[in-house]
Amino acid sequence: MIKVEGVSKKYQLGHIVSSKNLTNPFKRGLQRLTGRSMQEEVAEEFWALRNVSFDIQQGEVVGIIGKNGAGKSTLLKILSRITDPSTGRIELNGRVSSLLEVGTGFNPELTGRENIYLNGAILGMSRKEIQSKFDEIVAFAEVEKFLDTPVKRYSSGMYVRLAFAVAAHLEPEILIVDEVLAVGDATFQKKCMGKMQEVGKQGRTVLFVSHNMGTISRLCNRAILLNQGGVVADGPVHHVIKSYLQEGTGTGAWARWDDSATAPGDDVARLLSVRVCSEDGITSERVDIHKPVGIEVEYEVLKSGHVLQPNCHFFNSEGVYAFISIDNKSEHCDLPKELGRYKSTAWIPGNLLAEGTMLVGVALTTFEPQCVHFYEQDVVAFEVVDNASGDSARGDYHGDLPGVVRPQLVWETSVSQGKRP
Numbered sequence: 505m506i507k508v509e510g511v512s513k514k515y516q517l518g519h520i521v522s523s524k525n526l527t528n529p530f531k532r533g534l535q536r537l538t539g540r541s542m543q544e545e546v547a548e549e550f551w552a553l554r555n556v557s558f559d560i561q562q563g564e565v566v567g568i569i570g571k572n573g574a575g576k577s578t579l580l581k582i583l584s585r586i587t588d589p590s591t592g593r594i595e596l597n598g599r600v601s602s603l604l605e606v607g608t609g610f611n612p613e614l615t616g617r618e619n620i621y622l623n624g625a626i627l628g629m630s631r632k633e634i635q636s637k638f639d640e641i642v643a644f645a646e647v648e649k650f651l652d653t654p655v656k657r658y659s660s661g662m663y664v665r666l667a668f669a670v671a672a673h674l675e676p677e678i679l680i681v682d683e684v685l686a687v688g689d690a691t692f693q694k695k696c697m698g699k700m701q702e703v704g705k706q707g708r709t710v711l712f713v714s715h716n717m718g719t720i721s722r723l724c725n726r727a728i729l730l731n732q733g734g735v736v737a738d739g740p741v742h743h744v745i746k747s748y749l750q751e752g753t754g755t756g757a758w759a760r761w762d763d764s765a766t767a768p769g770d771d772v773a774r775l776l777s778v779r780v781c782s783e784d785g786i787t788s789e790r791v792d793i794h795k796p797v798g799i800e801v802e803y804e805v806l807k808s809g810h811v812l813q814p815n816c817h818f819f820n821s822e823g824v825y826a827f828i829s830i831d832n833k834s835e836h837c838d839l840p841k842e843l844g845r846y847k848s849t850a851w852i853p854g855n856l857l858a859e860g861t862m863l864v865g866v867a868l869t870t871f872e873p874q875c876v877h878f879y880e881q882d883v884v885a886f887e888v889v890d891n892a893s894g895d896s897a898r899g900d901y902h903g904d905l906p907g908v909v910r911p912q913l914v915w916e917t918s919v920s921q922g923k924r925p
């Protein structure tokens with residue numbers, strides 16, 4: 505269905521080098537002779553993709569994962585024929601509908617209604633075929649009132665809703681979606697997930713890029729991990745997510761931001777670091793199932809006078825939302841914070857989580873009125889390990905124990921007939 509063979513993509517990057525690093529011998533000489541410092545612009549080659557090969561069969565729902573700059577969007581652009589590969593070849597059999605950056609595929613001057621017909625026509629559908637899908641698209645996107653308004657007047661949320669609805673409902677044989685779900689609100693994201701699952705079940709092929717491992721694992725059965733433009737893992741989604749987390753190509757046990765200007769946050773507070781740690785304060789990627797594990801959040805308050813409550817969101821590698829914990833019981837947590845650097849640690853007791861990977865999202869929230877100063881999803885991860893020593897909740901059972909949590913509960917047994925042993 506999709507065949508990618510030895511695909512590489514080269515970009516030319518132009519940048520200015522200053523006097524010390526001139527490469528042009530003429531400019532170097534001139535600089536020496538005149539004593540005037542010179543600049544020059546050099547073009548540098550950059551390979552965004554290197555020798556990427558894989559096959560995707562019809563009906564596969566494939567997640568493309570990798571850290572920022574790994575080449576995911578470039579790969580999807582090549583598959584959507586927005587850009588050509590520098591070397592290698594791709595083969596796609598079937599109608600492709602793609603939703604890459606918000607807005608691609610829409611003409612801003614045309615109305616919502618006109619854009620639906622335009623996109624259908626681009627996909628090679630007849631007017632009748634489009635008409636049969638029209639009401640469904642409009643209902644999904646919830647843009648009934650704005651159907652005859654040019655899409656340039658839409659809010660970004662409306663735009664994405666319509667773009668997704670069009671891409672997913674016009675019965676493409678191959679649906680390519682890049683992280684667009686991050687733009688909509690939670691209800692819409694859920695709706696999109698459901699729709700993509702449905703498209704996959706109808707035997708169509710879906711390629712989906714996301715940084716959210718929960719979404720990837722819920723939606724996809726296979727994942728391809730890219731790192732610096734190359735494929736480093738390709739296979740069942742849980743194995744590939746595990747490599748992403750473990751190889752340090754993605755989320756580790758420690759995330760920090762050295763430059764507060766680019767750190768997550770707003771003018772009230774910024775995130776400095778998040779760490780998974782053991783009782784003795786050591787950063788730990790692997791945690792013994794019996795032992796407590798701490799999520800330490802360090803942030804800087806830039807504007808005083810706000811009540812700020814850190815909160816952690818826990819997901820397992822299948823994307824199941826395990827639980828949320830909000831700092832709403834500690835001393836002074838409900839008082840406005842002064843300027844300064846704060847460190848808060850949430851402690852999860854031993855024998856609570858099940859074994860496996862936990863992904864943690866961290867937020868800082870003011871609740872009245874509600875304002876989220878930052879929320880970093882999947883910011884750190886750790887592996888809960890059960891060494892099956894017999895004194896954990898698993899007891900003497902060595903087989904697979906499913907579930908998000910595995911608390912060691914107190915059991916009581918009473919006997920009404922016969923004798924206790």
Ligand SMILES: Nc1ncnc2c1ncn2[C@@H]1O[C@H](COP(=O)(O)OP(=O)(O)OP(=O)(O)O)[C@@H](O)[C@H]1O
Binds near residue numbers: 515517550552575577
């Ligand atoms: N038009 C371009 N010109 C030059 N470099 C580019 C261009 N497009 C992408 N790149 C570079 O290619 C690399 C791969 O980019 P790409 O957007 O494919 O990565 P990504 O995995 O999608 O990243 P992200 O998760 O941040 O979206 C990056 O280093 C990026 O800076």
